[in-house]
Amino acid sequence: MTEALTDTKAQPFIQIRNLNKTFAGRSGRGVAANATPQTVEVLKDINLDINQGDIFGIVGFSGAGKSTLLRCLNRLEEPDSGEIRIGDSVITSLSHNELLAFRRKLGMIFQQFNLLDSRTVARNVDFSLSVARKSKAARAARVTEILDLVGLSDRRDFYPGQLSGGQKQRVGIARALANEPIVLLSDEATSALDPQIALSVLDLLIDINAKLGLTIILVTHQLEVIKYACRHVAVLENGRIVEKGTTQDVLTNPQSDTMKVFVKVNNSMTSDTWREGEGI
Amino acid sequence: MSGFEDFLSDLFSLKTWDVIWPAILDTLVMTSVSTILMAIFGLALGTVLLVTRPGGLRPLRVFNVIFGGIIDALRSLPSMVIIILTLPLAKIIIGRSWGPGAVMIALALTCTPMFARMVESSFLEVARGKIEAAKSIGARNWEILLKVILPESLPGLIRAFTIAIIALISVTAIAGWFGGGGLGDVAVRYGYTRFLTHMLVAAVAVLIIIVEFVQVGGEAWAKHIVRKRHL
Numbered sequence: 073m074t075e076a077l078t079d080t081k082a083q084p085f086i087q088i089r090n091l092n093k094t095f096a097g098r099s100g101r102g103v104a105a106n107a108t109p110q111t112v113e114v115l116k117d118i119n120l121d122i123n124q125g126d127i128f129g130i131v132g133f134s135g136a137g138k139s140t141l142l143r144c145l146n147r148l149e150e151p152d153s154g155e156i157r158i159g160d161s162v163i164t165s166l167s168h169n170e171l172l173a174f175r176r177k178l179g180m181i182f183q184q185f186n187l188l189d190s191r192t193v194a195r196n197v198d199f200s201l202s203v204a205r206k207s208k209a210a211r212a213a214r215v216t217e218i219l220d221l222v223g224l225s226d227r228r229d230f231y232p233g234q235l236s237g238g239q240k241q242r243v244g245i246a247r248a249l250a251n252e253p254i255v256l257l258s259d260e261a262t263s264a265l266d267p268q269i270a271l272s273v274l275d276l277l278i279d280i281n282a283k284l285g286l287t288i289i290l291v292t293h294q295l296e297v298i299k300y301a302c303r304h305v306a307v308l309e310n311g312r313i314v315e316k317g318t319t320q321d322v323l324t325n326p327q328s329d330t331m332k333v334f335v336k337v338n339n340s341m342t343s344d345t346w347r348e349g350e351g352i
Numbered sequence: 353m354s355g356f357e358d359f360l361s362d363l364f365s366l367k368t369w370d371v372i373w374p375a376i377l378d379t380l381v382m383t384s385v386s387t388i389l390m391a392i393f394g395l396a397l398g399t400v401l402l403v404t405r406p407g408g409l410r411p412l413r414v415f416n417v418i419f420g421g422i423i424d425a426l427r428s429l430p431s432m433v434i435i436i437l438t439l440p441l442a443k444i445i446i447g448r449s450w451g452p453g454a455v456m457i458a459l460a461l462t463c464t465p466m467f468a469r470m471v472e473s474s475f476l477e478v479a480r481g482k483i484e485a486a487k488s489i490g491a492r493n494w495e496i497l498l499k500v501i502l503p504e505s506l507p508g509l510i511r512a513f514t515i516a517i518i519a520l521i522s523v524t525a526i527a528g529w530f531g532g533g534g535l536g537d538v539a540v541r542y543g544y545t546r547f548l549t550h551m552l553v554a555a556v557a558v559l560i561i562i563v564e565f566v567q568v569g570g571e572a573w574a575k576h577i578v579r580k581r582h583l
């Protein structure tokens with residue numbers, strides 16, 4: 073962490089340049105023989121700069137390409153073209169082994185938590201450390217430390233099956249942070265949680281961002297999450313970034329159709345006039 | 353009703369059990385050794401199927417189609433045919449194409465293709481997200497296989513294994529034809545060929561008990577793991 077923080081702000085910490093991604097269409101499989109293998113352009117010419125220590129939101133409707141964009145950052149999806157830089161590393165040109173090593177510096181958390189049911193809380197976290205080939209002693213110490221950070225010290229020998237959604241996501245966060253990543257990627261991490269639990273998980277992320285200076289990228293389809301946690305935001309619409317800026321600017325002066333709808337819905341829902349709107 | 357009494361006294365006579373006991377031992381040895389072979393090869397081949405399938409850890413499209421095709425072709429052959437086909441192989445491996453050793457190899461080969469597919473489908477039950485989470489922390493493919501897919505699929509794998517062992521036991525009946533011995537052999541030779549019903553009944557009863565043990569044991573093991581994990 074420390075050496076990363078001394079980095080000058082000369083150029084943005086994360087740079088995405090001309091990123092494109094297509095998927096071979098899902099249609100045409102098992103259907104008529106003449107069905108052509110359609111390709112779907114999921115990301116179109118994405119350009120984005122993200123500063124170190126920021127909490128950066130990526131928002132859009134379902135199917136806009138948010139998850140795909142996020143997953144390009146650790147190459148769970150392989151981009152078709154374009155370049156991604158994080159710090160001094162050009163992610164898009166890493167070899168397979170370099171990529172594995174770099175992924176240990178990127179944490180990721182998921183909507184469905186994706187914990188290992190076969191392992192206790194402590195051993196879920198230990199999985200990250202074992203992948204990074206840490207020594208036994210260092211692993212044990214780090215597990216204790218990180219579970220303390222996410223407030224789950226008293227649950228270390230529980231199985232995920234014994235935890236609530238909020239606790240599971242804290243384990244997910246602990247696992248993602250175990251190897252002291254330089255970026256945390258969050259794909260709808262609070263979308264499956266009850267509102268007050270979601271809030272406490274967001275508070276934890278904000279707290280970690282403040283304490284560790286960790287850069288966090290939050291993908292969400294919930295405007296409240298952006299409003300509550302993010303300093304900057306990019307709006308994705310059909311695979312294009314249609315708007316980006318500080319959260320305040322984008323929310324007070326929305327330009328894109330997507331953001332106008334988001335803001336309108338948000339205003340209707342939070343207005344104190346009861347059932348007077350015409351709906352959406 | 354003296355016929356029935358005769359039957360009962362035959363069934364529990366020393367003469368009968370002098371034949372059955374060694375046959376039980378033969379069946380247990382034969383099944384255990386073939387089970388171990390089947391487990392090793394089935395896990396290995398199932399893993400290859402899983403890893404090379406489209407979207408797998410190391411997709412190899414053409415290889416997967418051909419390899420999967422061979423596995424399925426072998427699976428569709430009657431076990432008797434597979435045994436006949438594999439006995440020459442046994443000759444190469446252990447120098448004999450008859451007797452218990454040869455039969456054990458043949459039995460394992462008979463059930464391995466089926467078990468390989470069952471292993472593959474148990475592995476496929478593991479949620480994609482768990483594998484992606486492992487990838488996202490930089491796990492190597494072997495770590496994903498050994499530390500994620502294998503332990504996460506364990507209850508399903510044990511159930512598949514249970515079914516495969518029982519299938520294997522049922523095939524051991526044919527082993528007698530090739531000098532493998534065992535309970536199936538007794539049932540065929542004494543019960544069918546010589547009309548000694550009490551021998552047939554004794555052999556079948558013991559087979560059923562063995563199968564029931566495997567079934568109950570496997571299910572209890574799988575349940576124990578599920579309960580331990582609070583799933």
Ligand SMILES: Nc1ncnc2c1ncn2[C@@H]1O[C@H](COP(=O)(O)OP(=O)(O)O)[C@@H](O)[C@H]1O
Pocket residue numbers: 095096097098112114132133134135136137138139140141
């Ligand atoms: N593996 C895939 N194969 C084909 N199409 C995909 C795949 N993953 C996502 N897509 C498509 O790409 C589009 C964007 O998906 P995604 O990035 O998950 O959107 P979001 O996270 O914004 O809801 C969707 O239309 C989706 O159907």
Ligand SMILES: [Mg+2]
Pocket residue numbers: 138139140260
């Ligand atoms: Mg998504």
